Amino acid sequence: MKRLYSTDAGFEQQFTRMVNDRRESDESVAQDVQEILREVRRDGDNTLRNLTMRFDKHALTDDPSSWRIGKDQCAAAYNDLASEAKTALNLAADRIRAYHEGQLPQDRDYRDDANVRLGARWSPVEAAGLYVPGGRAAYPSSLLMNAIPAKVAGVDRLVVATPTPKGEINALVLAAAHLCEIDEIWRIGGAQAIAALAYGTDSIDPVDVITGPGNAWVAEAKRQLYGVVGIDMVAGPSEILVISDNQSDPDWVAADLLSQAEHDPTSQSILITDDAEFAEMVEDAVDVLCAQLETRGVARKSWDDYGALVVVEDLVREAPALANRLAAEHVELMVADPDTMFADIRHAGSVFLGRHTPEAVGDYVAGPNHVLPTGRRARFASGLSVLDFMKRTSFIEMDEAGLREIGPAAATLAEIEGLPAHAASVKVRLK
Amino acid sequence: MKRLYSTDAGFEQQFTRMVNDRRESDESVAQDVQEILREVRRDGDNTLRNLTMRFDKHALTDDPSSWRIGKDQCAAAYNDLASEAKTALNLAADRIRAYHEGQLPQDRDYRDDANVRLGARWSPVEAAGLYVPGGRAAYPSSLLMNAIPAKVAGVDRLVVATPTPKGEINALVLAAAHLCEIDEIWRIGGAQAIAALAYGTDSIDPVDVITGPGNAWVAEAKRQLYGVVGIDMVAGPSEILVISDNQSDPDWVAADLLSQAEHDPTSQSILITDDAEFAEMVEDAVDVLCAQLETRGVARKSWDDYGALVVVEDLVREAPALANRLAAEHVELMVADPDTMFADIRHAGSVFLGRHTPEAVGDYVAGPNHVLPTGRRARFASGLSVLDFMKRTSFIEMDEAGLREIGPAAATLAEIEGLPAHAASVKVRLK
Known part of the structure; x- marks a missing residue:
């Protein structure tokens, strides 16, 4: 488990390494x-x-x-x-x-x-x-x-x-x-x-x-x-980023971090908070809860290898920018004003607003899809949706007047692109 | 250039071969x-x-x-x-x-x-x-x-x-x-x-x-x-399927077929009609127009190698089913009632309705995107759109009452899936 403090000289380098660490098997399959x-x-x-x-x-x-x-x-x-x-x-x-x-x-x-x-x-x-x-x-x-x-x-x-x-x-x-x-x-x-x-x-x-x-x-x-x-999108190991102030119950945060850690030894759970003491309380709570889990073997390994506690000075100012760089699959906003912070978060698979929205409700019963982009892919990809099982056919219909109005421009462009049959298909209709 | 007649004994086999012919380079790049x-x-x-x-x-x-x-x-x-x-x-x-x-x-x-x-x-x-x-x-x-x-x-x-x-x-x-x-x-x-x-x-x-x-x-x-x-979607050579009755001007159809053929020697242009004589008139018109094109080298090779005239008995009944099997990038409906036929066409990149809508207007000025699925991919893919440059973040927010209502079901499912930390993250909040 890593501890990163945004006031440390090496922070930028450490955080960048965490962003770039893909945790995906390089197996030559x-x-x-x-x-x-x-x-x-x-x-x-x-x-x-x-x-x-x-x-x-x-x-x-x-x-x-x-x-x-x-x-x-x-x-x-x-x-x-x-x-x-x-x-x-x-x-x-x-x-x-x-x-x-x-x-x-x-x-x-x-x-x-x-x-x-x-x-x-x-x-x-x-x-x-x-x-x-x-x-x-x-x-x-x-x-x-x-x-x-x-x-x-x-x-x-x-x-x-x-x-x-x-x-x-x-x-x-x-x-x-x-x-x-x-x-x-x-x-x-x-x-x-x-x-x-x-x-x-x-x-x-x-x-x-x-x-x-x-x-x-x-x-x-x-x-x-x-x-x-x-x-659907190529999927990697699961991830959770919890952004929490020191008003959350450390036990709640610990459970949420472990709910990703128990998926796979390469899952990643990260907490960003603005209180180093709170971070330590969460760490202790993780240790206590983890020891009670049937999945402790997996969860412990994931937390030890890939877990991270990131302490910043100003949560509202710093956390969204870090979250956007991580572009995590799941982001929990356990803060007093989650809506304001959500407005600053651009890259995330799914966001869980407030202290009473554990990520696990999204896995099962909330309604939105739990198939979400991992490995920083929330920068460009979305969760699974109805659209993944549909496709769009565009269509165009024009009469002679319409063709007369916009067809000649098409013929002009076809000619400068060196495609004379394209141009002919318009012109032959306007003779 | 192939001639296929739906009344021929070998039609089904010939048409299936055309559907399965991907025309894409197998180069081991x-x-x-x-x-x-x-x-x-x-x-x-x-x-x-x-x-x-x-x-x-x-x-x-x-x-x-x-x-x-x-x-x-x-x-x-x-x-x-x-x-x-x-x-x-x-x-x-x-x-x-x-x-x-x-x-x-x-x-x-x-x-x-x-x-x-x-x-x-x-x-x-x-x-x-x-x-x-x-x-x-x-x-x-x-x-x-x-x-x-x-x-x-x-x-x-x-x-x-x-x-x-x-x-x-x-x-x-x-x-x-x-x-x-x-x-x-x-x-x-x-x-x-x-x-x-x-x-x-x-x-x-x-x-x-x-x-x-x-x-x-x-x-x-x-x-x-x-x-x-x-x-965006993997792209193959361009294709056009023109479905036309014998009331269209053969010169118009010929120009449209050649407008795809001139793109690349592996492009494909197909006409489906219900009149063998009309098909021959189109074939003649293709020969005449092609000889006049600066792009005749490419267009001729594409037409000779991959062009096809398909003659069916009943255009309204047979053409849409064949079109769906081809799932072509561009489909022109040069028939008396294009809307009715369009209702039966499920797989196509873009459809051009009526006799005054040459595919080339779609390439340049109509408005819809000309980056369209090729190689039968219209079965599952769509043309390029604004959505290809955006992504969706889902979100969930609940209060204690909401969590009390649907949270226990999440905990139940987590337990039967053997994920106790998931269950704990709900239960710890409902203590």
Whole structure:
């Protein structure tokens, strides 16, 4: 864990190092992935059989249930949920749906002064593939956050790919799939699953967009297939930046910092405050709470390796500028006047205003998406939304009068660009 | 040039082959590009000097004007424009600006039934890099179409990178840069220019988003840097699909088909009609017009290699389904009732309604962006827009009552996902 004081001579250098530290695996998986994509493209189902046996110890056989998990199985998993879990999952789904319905874009269709009709029409993609990792990161909330925007967008076909190592299936994920009305669940994982969704195989029809978290191979496969399909942003380890004055309860701040730290050993939790004593109280609270957590192994390592306490002199003046440089995935503003500070924050995935808004409510039930840009990408990227599952078709309509008014300018520009057929296509109509 | 008749036995197979034919270079440039990115990242300006000498025969020296083109030079190029060109360029810029201003997204900020405040705030990226190719594809219209959406978005810093082979500068591009108020123009090109914009060098500050057309090296560099910066969609050769009944003038259709064919030998122009005789008349008209074009070399090769005449029986019933499978960049509907047909077209970059709307007006002056998805990517991608230069920050604010209402569900879900610190961050506030 690092301690940075803005009054220290080395502060600028230390902070810059923290901003530039990407914490992302430099593993050279690109070559492996390239080979897997090539194999799946060439040999489809057969490659899926081989790689699923090799990586997941799961046999894809002539029995269809070895390939796909049926809707009845998902319904059963949902019905088996404890009532508290069922209620919570439904509350989450309802609130996520309500928030995302407000993202549906408006079509445009108007005539301008030259009587030229212009517009844009949004439509959903036909099919979306949602990757759901096996193991530690198989979260039902993640399926909700990926599937509901697709559903709200109006996608016709929702396909999940998820590995079932040694045949093991995560019942919570199936329950969430039931709630989200997923059309197909394929028992495949890794780069080979992404390739199968993008290219299609004899068994699996291709999709148009692939979203969802995954390990380095999954992320690299998505990156390499960007352009063959649409993908969500490349995702790195989770981050939280808490900006707090000394009026917050240190236990609350500590819990919020640890809620990111427990995700992954490479997650990052940072506190910016204007009171060095408060920072120490938070540090103590982190130690106390961390020791009680079942996830303490991961949380401790993340906090020790990447955690930071940054003490500044003037929170209102200094913190927003530092926050913009970090461009963190999650930013909590635990200060007296969060609105004023929010006005100065330009780069952040999601902002949590005030002392009673722990980041975890955003992970599950608040409504906005929890798939957010990491690794300083909030400088240019947004959280997952309904728009990631839609596309826009612009359109133009003109009559002879309109063409006569603006067409000659097009012909002039075509000619100076050396494109005579472009010019001819206007002129031939105005003869 | 291919002739396909929907009544032929082999039609389905032939059409599928056309849909799957990507026409994109399989050149293995990935390795070269990877090496260039690594070198620029490590050795910045020095690598730019070496590669610019090697590829462009242009020396980047101690003289700043060898690196950058000044604003005075752009203003002079603009003032030197012939008055017709100046008027046309201004008309184009004004109309593009007006259309894109309508794309500015609405922020959201509301309280829901649980008195939870939710919203999303859009903000522009700080800096955008626009690539402008040298040589044949150095089009001022392309600079307008990339720069104006960025400007409308509110981007602070607009940077152009363009190669100046043997020192040669394209005056039209400079004039357009003046009109778009570009802040910096760097005389660099290729993958090294994209790397310099993404990583920054001692001379060049990094940008957040890179857009603009380029050759295979430029496109691959953007693809590899996706995630370090935001990029526009991977672009392939241009395409047009004209759907026309036999009431259109064959000369008009021929000019439109050739206006894409003249772009590049790998461009594709397709006519779908319901009259075989009309198709032949168009074919003849293509031959006549093509012979007159200065661009006939390129246009002829594109038409011969990739052009297609598709004759169907029932245009209204069959054409939209075929169009959706092609998901073409440009679709012209030269039919009696274009609106009805448009309602059936789901996948297209931009649609041109009626007989008096040649695609070329969309390239220059209509207003909508001419940077559009190619290579069947209209299935999932949209044309360039103001949104490509902005990002969304979601936000959440709740008080104790709101947290008491929805917080426990978050804690429940966190617990079943095995994330106790998430649960603790809610519970500690409700003690």
